[in-house]
Amino acid sequence: MSRTGLGQFGVMPPTVVREPTRDSEDIHTCPECGHPVVKSKGSQRIEKPDLVHVALAAAFDVLVTFGWRCERHPYEIVMPMRVGGEDASAFVDGWTGVEIRFSDEHVRHVATPEREVTEHVE
C-alpha cells in the first residue's frame, strides 16, 4: 500500500485515523511507531474522513478534530481525542461529537467544532 507521492499531484490521500495509545508512563504515543506525540496536541485535519452519518459524509472532505498526530510516517496519522458521544461540550464549549470509522474499522465519536457541522449540513 503506497500512500506516498500522491500529494505531489495535488491529491491528498485519506488520513490514517488511529486510536492514541499510552505508554507505561501514561504518555500518549503513536500506535504505529511508539513515538511520543504529546507535543502535537491540538486541532488536526482528517482528509477524506470516513463519517458514518451519510449527510455528513457527503459534506466533509476534511474534518477538523482535536487530538494528536505523528509526523514520522510518509502518510498522515491522526489520533483524535475520544469523546463519549454526540455531546462533546464536556470536552470544550462549541464542539460536538461525530461518528467516524477509524482505520481499524471501529466506529467512535470524535470532537469537531459544532459550527462546522451546522454550516455543512443545513
Ligand SMILES: [Zn+2]
Ligand atoms: Zn508514528
